[in-house]
Amino acid sequence: DGGITQSPKYLFRKEGQNVTLSCEQNLNHDAMYWYRQDPGQGLRLIYYSQIVNDFQKGDIAEGYSVSREKKESFPLTVTSAQKNPTAFYLCASSIREGWSNQPQHFGDGTRLSIL
């Protein structure tokens, strides 16, 4: 079955440590996205990528980094510069068609906590 796989499901970070969240999709989608969700809140966009080897900052990119070396993969690194990383992280993908946004397909998220 096609879909998006995020791993791990739970992740713990020590102070001063960088951690990387994995996101893999087999939907053949060009566009991929990373969102952060805090309790009782909506989704805030961290980074997005419309094509391999290209990505753009979203609304809250500070303290995060990404890469897009393969179409299927869009890993997110939470760096030590992100002082409040505890949140639920969601990865999504979509096709690119015209100028408007298409439906996004989401993974089941990674919950990151501070030790």
Place this chain on the structure above:
Amino acid sequence: SQQGEEDPQALSIQEGENATMNCSYKTSINNLQWYRQNSGRGLVHLILIRSNEREKHSGRLRVTLDTSKKSSSLLITASRAADTASYFCATDAAGAGSYQLTFGKGTKLSVIP
């Protein structure tokens, strides 16, 4: 950036009743989408309505869009316990071409069996 705002923040109904959630946004859009999120899971796309459409149906879901009022509503008819979830609207800015969606904070729906 623009943001959809859902109303109410929380809604509790009996099974079999209808549930209506509203979304307001600030600037012109290409389309508006509704998503559902079960607790601790990712979002699932429900329905997309384009700016030139006024109403759309999908099974027990009915979505309306009023671009003059910059608002949309999601109606779930004959609700079931399995409909218990948070519901989010998401918009994209018209002409932006940035492939960004802006999500609201959601309506938490509880359907009591």
